[in-house]
Amino acid sequence: MPAFSRLKTFLGQARRALQLVWATSPGLLLGLVLATLAAGILPALAALLGQRIVDAVVAAMQLHQQTGAAPLWPVLRYVLMEAGVLALLAGAQRGLSVQQALLRVQLGQKVNTLILEKAQTLSLMQFEDSEFYDKLVRVxxxxxxxxxxxVSKSLGLVQNLISLVSFGVLLVHFSPWALAILVVGALPVFFAEAHFSGDAFRLFSRRAPETRRQNYIETLLSHEGYIKEVKLFGFAPLLLQRYRDTFTKLYAEDRRLxxxxxxxxxxxxxxxxxxxYLAYGWIVIDTVNGHITLGQMTMYLVLFKQGQSAVSSSLTAIGGLYEDGLYLADLYDYLAYPVQVAQGDITEGVRPGDGLRCEGLGFRYPGANRATLQGIDLHLVPGKSLALVGENGSxxxxxxxxxxxLYRPDEGRILLDGSDLQDWQEEALRQRIGVIFQDFIRYQFSVGENLGVGDTRAFDDTQRWREAAVQGTAExxxxxxxxxxxxxLGRWFAGGQELSGGQWQKLALSRAYMRRDADILILDEPTAALDASAExxxxxxxxxxxxxxxxLLISHRFSSVRNADHIVVLEQGRVLERGNHEQLMAQAGRYAELFEVQARGYR
Structure with missing residues (x-):
């Protein structure tokens, strides 16, 4: 990237970062700016006062040798002034530290909130994209x-530049070449830092999948939901070895860099x-030759040493700013990620009571060789039940x-009460659907809150909890x-109690009953963990x-499926058979075959 383009990119990122910090806490940002200005000016003032002290001491010593007495106030006033300046400098540096610590906490919270809020606007398909998920992990x-x-490095750069200007004003009286030596001596370190900052970011970005895999192994080895199986299968040594191998690879890259x-x-x-030290020798020689005073020699040496440190810090900060900007580019890319905008605004269909229809529905996962669903035609009317049957992966x-x-169809359309599902207002649509997924979440919350998430409008309504628990047989x-x-519930927090699989499933069922306004009930294996009597x-x-x-019911248990008004058999994403239980048994097709296979297990 050309230097000008890189500078333009950095300035744009710095501006956005500054706006973000300002939005987080204007007061703390202003405090940082003021403390930075003070910390930039005061070192030069301290060096100047140091020169005055040394020269005043030399003059007092000469006067004492000549007259046998010398007034102390000309020396002590500079000492007191320098003490005051150093106290102010210490206060400014402490102010920088305190305000940065406070702002770091607030800014971390704000950025994480922005990340999580953005996540809620993205589609399920985006979360299932590994490249996108790697970016989310990095962010x-x-x-x-x-x-x-x-922002801190930018302010530090401003502080160092202010210091350098004030140092330069004093050093130029010695020689303009001293300034040239000051700058040129620090340039090689800057170029090295800028180069390796880019390498560090590219390394970090490239190995995000390995880092995420390592975090996943940590979860398998330490999470209560996985540890029992890991122990019983004796899987831990293999996982630990894979964890060590991944670490060894990452460490080797870190070590090399x-x-x-x-x-x-x-x-x-x-x-x-x-x-x-070339400048040091030059200043010493000029002092010995009487071109500058002892106080000026002390001041120039302090200025040169501090100036060199300021130049080095400034150039290193520029390299660090470049690295921070690369990381921030990921944040801005993530926040600018295209949102699947819910364009629908209707709350009522054009044919109320028509129910749910699928017309020529087709869907293919990105990168898949074949369609997951193709040519699906269904009609589910109010007061009726539809069961879906098929092997895993159908x-x-x-x-x-x-x-x-949660997904958008690639082909065909889905209609609710005669209107395309995509035209519905999202909130109105969600309120009409009660669903329990096969992989429902076991929230590490209280029992009541586990129920309340089913309808957040009644999240704390204890009466609704009890009604839902009764209907879901969890009471x-x-x-x-x-x-x-x-x-x-759960073992993550103090006092938590774990439930059995069947109890969790009853809780999930009760959660679906919380949404009592829903007229579309979707149940995916709702009784898989229940015994026959509980089912x-x-x-x-x-x-x-x-x-x-x-x-709409999905179940591998035909004792549940057979009571549905209409049964659809799916095979490899297509409708293979349809009808009620008696009709499908009479056809002696795939449904009848599956039913007989399962029935033999009970004979």
């Missing part, structure tokens, strides 16, 4: 601190040290994601818990609740 890991780092970065930094830093769960508008075991609906009780409650509603 969450680094971007919460990078905006403040960029660190050695190159610091090795070149040391070698090139020697050039700056050589430049300093497209049943994908169809549910299309019907709930009996909830009442036996020590703290009832206030019982903390019978669940469906007895369900049949009463489902009256007048549209019900």
């Amino acid at each position: 969450r890991r680094e971007a919460s601190t990078r905006p403040l780092a960029l 660190t050695l190159r970065r610091d090795g070149w930094g040391f070698v090139l830093g020697l050039l700056g040290t050589t430049a300093f 497209g049943k769960t994908t169809l549910i994601k299309l019907l709930t508008r 009996p075991f909830i009442e036996r818990l020590e703290n009832g609906y206030a019982t903390q 019978a009780a669940v469906f007895e409650h369900f049949r009463e609740y489902a009256k007048g509603r549209m019900t």
